Amino acid sequence: EAQVTQNPRYLITVTGKKLTVTCSQNMNHEYMSWYRQDPGLGLRQIYYSMNVEVTDKGDVPEGYKVSRKEKRNFPLILESPSPNQTSLYFCASSGGWGNQPQHFGDGTRLSIL
């Protein structure tokens, strides 16, 4: 089954404790992206990757890091999480940047205390 898998689905943690949210897709997609969703603000792009070893900042990259060492994986790293990073996060992949639909993971709800 074609899918995008995120882990964990839920996480409650404390300020400053490094965490990683993993994302993996099995569709051989080149384009992958991370979004956060906050009430009233819609989905905002954090980082995206056009291919292996090619990543770039989205609209809200501060406080996040990503890597793309393999085509299927695109982890999101919060080196020193802060309460303002409490949000619902989605990973997505697509066969192309603009003319292909995004396939979303199930989401990760992070609470930073």
Place this chain on the structure above:
Amino acid sequence: ILNVEQSPQSLHVQEGDSTNFTCSFPSSNFYALHWYRWETAKSPEALFVMTLNGDEKKKGRISATLNTKEGYSYLYIKGSQPEDSATYLCAFPLNDYKLSFGAGTTVTVRA
């Protein structure tokens, strides 16, 4: 600042009625326009990717039109059913390989 604007923010429709709502986007440097349906407690699912001015797409009772010259797209739901209750998002690819999403229109279908 959102490049993409959706209106209305929310709407209520009686079961069986039809409805429509709008996505506005920059008319210059158009590449494509995406529509997604996002049901509560699930993840967004793609409905349409539209690329040509005048394009019309249909999926069951849901259809969409596109006007790239004036920068808007309409999504129509014909004969709304409770399962159509969801937030509908549009997204606009930007020149620098980013994807800009609107804040969504939340549709509630009353039985």
